[in-house]
Amino acid sequence: MPEESMLGFEQAFGVLRQFTRSRSAASRAVEHCELCSAGLHHDHPHLVELANRQILCACDACALLFDGLEKSKFKRVSRTPQYLASFEMTDGQWESLMIPINMAFLFRSSIENRTVALYPSPAGSVESLLPLDAWEEIAANNPVLRLLKPDIEALLVNRVGHAHGLRDAEYYIAPIDECYKLVGLIRTNWKGLSGGTEVWTEVARFFAELRSKSEVMRGGVNA
Ligand SMILES: [Zn+2]
Numbered sequence: 001m002p003e004e005s006m007l008g009f010e011q012a013f014g015v016l017r018q019f020t021r022s023r024s025a026a027s028r029a030v031e032h033c034e035l036c037s038a039g040l041h042h043d044h045p046h047l048v049e050l051a052n053r054q055i056l057c058a059c060d061a062c063a064l065l066f067d068g069l070e071k072s073k074f075k076r077v078s079r080t081p082q083y084l085a086s087f088e089m090t091d092g093q094w095e096s097l098m099i100p101i102n103m104a105f106l107f108r109s110s111i112e113n114r115t116v117a118l119y120p121s122p123a124g125s126v127e128s129l130l131p132l133d134a135w136e137e138i139a140a141n142n143p144v145l146r147l148l149k150p151d152i153e154a155l156l157v158n159r160v161g162h163a164h165g166l167r168d169a170e171y172y173i174a175p176i177d178e179c180y181k182l183v184g185l186i187r188t189n190w191k192g193l194s195g196g197t198e199v200w201t202e203v204a205r206f207f208a209e210l211r212s213k214s215e216v217m218r219g220g221v222n223a
Pocket residue numbers: 033034035036037038058059060061062063
């Protein structure tokens with residue numbers, strides 16, 4: 001390529017790059033606290049509205065207001081995921097939960113006073129009827145589940161790779177907003193009957209990122 005057109009190419013590419021950068025900066029700037037409308041920075045806290053399980057973006061001040069408050073309609077979502085290194089679940093136990101794909105998240109709903117099992121689908125999150133016996137057996141084998149904070153943390157199960165013999169199943173205590181983020185990326189990237197390659201690339205990226213920011217917990221103890 002002659003030097004002149006190379007320069008033109010670089011300039012054009014530079015403009016394109018700038019465009020995508022300012023666009024993503026702009027889409028970030030439109031985020032506002034859903035309680036007081038204050039502008040939000042990228043790494044803002046989230047609240048969960050207990051009655052409808054809605055995740056709300058919040059500013060630090062509003063999040064602080066609901067931090068650890070008893071009897072509130074909102075709860076602040078915890079931030080740090082924990083990778084459960086010694087979690088035990090047999091294939092039979094997983095199958096007895098009757099979840100049709102190889103991912104799910106389970107959490108304790110304080111207002112319904114029960115454990116809720118949800119899984120991502122192309123149409124959003126779907127609730128699965130949780131067979132109590134199966135769940136109680138899993139909970140008895142994994143005392144770490146007693147640490148799950150109601151409403152704001154879930155046991156997140158990823159058996160996608162495991163089902164294809166690629167790697168071990170992964171288990172996390174995950175902030176509930178991360179679980180809904182997974183639901184959102186499946187809904188927006190799913191194509192056709194099997195999802196297409198894009199969605200599975202996104203799922204793999206999501207779990208790689210989650211793993212990299214997780215604390216590792218072995219047998220209920222942080223390592
Ligand atoms: Zn606010």
